[in-house]
Amino acid sequence: MEKLQSPARDIHPDTRNGLHPVTLLNRNNLTLLDTGTSAEQFLQQKISNNIAQGHQDAFYVADLGDIKQKHWRFMKELPRVKPFYAVKCNSTNEVLQMLATLGTGFDCASMGEIDMVLRMGVPAADIVYANPCKQVSHIKYAAAHGVCKMTFDCEAELFKIAAFHPKAEMILRIATDDRDAWCALSSKYGALVEQCEDLLKTAKNLNIQVIGVSFHTGSGCKNTHSFCKAIEDARKVFEIGKKLGYQMRLLDIGGGFSGNSEFRPTFEEFADVIRQSLNQYFPNNKEVEIISEPGRYYVESAFTVALNIITKKEVYEKGADGNSRRKFSYILNDGVYGTFLDFYLVKEKQKLKPLLGKDFATEQELFPSNLWGPTCTNVDKLVNEFYLPELETGDWVIFPNMGAYSISMSTTFNGFPQPKVYFVLSKGDE
Ligand SMILES: *Cc1c(COP(=O)(O)O)cnc(C)c1O
Numbered sequence: 001m002e003k004l005q006s007p008a009r010d011i012h013p014d015t016r017n018g019l020h021p022v023t024l025l026n027r028n029n030l031t032l033l034d035t036g037t038s039a040e041q042f043l044q045q046k047i048s049n050n051i052a053q054g055h056q057d058a059f060y061v062a063d064l065g066d067i068k069q070k071h072w073r074f075m076k077e078l079p080r081v082k083p084f085y086a087v088k089c090n091s092t093n094e095v096l097q098m099l100a101t102l103g104t105g106f107d108c109a110s111m112g113e114i115d116m117v118l119r120m121g122v123p124a125a126d127i128v129y130a131n132p133c134k135q136v137s138h139i140k141y142a143a144a145h146g147v148c149k150m151t152f153d154c155e156a157e158l159f160k161i162a163a164f165h166p167k168a169e170m171i172l173r174i175a176t177d178d179r180d181a182w183c184a185l186s187s188k189y190g191a192l193v194e195q196c197e198d199l200l201k202t203a204k205n206l207n208i209q210v211i212g213v214s215f216h217t218g219s220g221c222k223n224t225h226s227f228c229k230a231i232e233d234a235r236k237v238f239e240i241g242k243k244l245g246y247q248m249r250l251l252d253i254g255g256g257f258s259g260n261s262e263f264r265p266t267f268e269e270f271a272d273v274i275r276q277s278l279n280q281y282f283p284n285n286k287e288v289e290i291i292s293e294p295g296r297y298y299v300e301s302a303f304t305v306a307l308n309i310i311t312k313k314e315v316y317e318k319g320a321d322g323n324s325r326r327k328f329s330y331i332l333n334d335g336v337y338g339t340f341l342d343f344y345l346v347k348e349k350q351k352l353k354p355l356l357g358k359d360f361a362t363e364q365e366l367f368p369s370n371l372w373g374p375t376c377t378n379v380d381k382l383v384n385e386f387y388l389p390e391l392e393t394g395d396w397v398i399f400p401n402m403g404a405y406s407i408s409m410s411t412t413f414n415g416f417p418q419p420k421v422y423f424v425l426s427k428g429d430e
Helices: 039-053 064-077 093-102 111-119 136-144 155-164 193-205 225-243 267-281 296-302 341-345
Strands: 030-032 059-063 081-086 105-108 127-129 149-152 169-173 209-214 250-252 289-292 303-318 324-332 367-372 381-388 396-399 420-425
Touching: 039 059, 039 303, 039 396, 039 420, 059 064, 064 081, 064 093, 064 267, 064 296, 064 420, 093 105, 093 111, 093 296, 105 111, 111 127, 111 136, 136 155, 149 155, 155 193, 169 193, 169 250, 193 225, 209 225, 225 250, 225 267, 296 303, 324 381
Parallel strands: 030 420, 059 420, 081 105, 081 289, 105 127, 127 149, 149 169, 169 209, 209 250, 250 289, 324 367
Antiparallel strands: 059 303, 303 324, 303 396, 367 381
């Protein structure tokens, strides 16, 4: 059984000092926090106001300052690598604007995502169309808008590119060992190193440009060694490409890094291993441009969602000893069809840890508690038998680290709306 966590105190301990000049960012929807005010305090204030005014709607607080901090950390740890943020992870306008302002590129997987990013004024050269399997109309759209960098992992894709985007600069996606990751993407994408020579020969015969290699070690990657192996394999494919006359000049190391500070290995540990492997297999900066496609890393910790308990139910259950025990079910106003779909899909691997919107005495008795979403289905369950003090209808439950694959996946099934997002900008290091 998991133990109760005390309510979060410092979601963003590292936000200090002045503001970075944000040029693109539309500040109308943004609350600028004073020095000394954290996103956590903003959230507590919002909850107090909601209680005072009788409002129950679930809401997010998103700290764009946290995203900025993540960016500086990325640049510091992996100075040779340019991040292309994976748009699918969280495509809210403010997030994309913040990242565009910071100067990241973007990893897009569809016409819709490319369109969103181009509309913000991001140059086509800062987009990698990193979906190896693309619909023809989307390829034509990319061609018409000058988006040239795109990935492939099979022959069928090459025939489409030859026909509809002859100027494309193709990146060969290779499979990785991602068995330990939350989402093992290589079960769907990526050519084996042994297949690459034939693919590159086909590309050559079709007069298609190939500029490099990409991989993804799986979303929520747990194993730093996956990167060593993938970078080593990428080198092998570079050599095959060169032998066939290609000038291989781009390495794309994908995403997969968690953005949650409790995740192990840490980003720094991954970065150490990646730096070493890059120095070993791609020592020459002039020969190769290195990019990455982080999603979770940038947005996970920036978003916190606060849900209201709309109904409390007591459940009586007989334990193994024949004695009945007290247990509670709480129905919250967002769930698996909303913010928590990704958690549901990989729930064996990720565990949700709710925090409470009010303080409790440490000696207070804890009861096994189930937390459910609001829709009328029995799969809409967030947390099973978590030990919590007795809560009441109207109390607030808080889930930090909810920025990745939450809003971007959520539905309005059963008529439940997506929680509103309050964007704040905490002060951080320049
Ligand atoms: C989803 C995806 C990413 C982002 O993965 P994270 O685990 O969120 O970093 C990057 N590249 C590709 C090709 C993806 O499909």
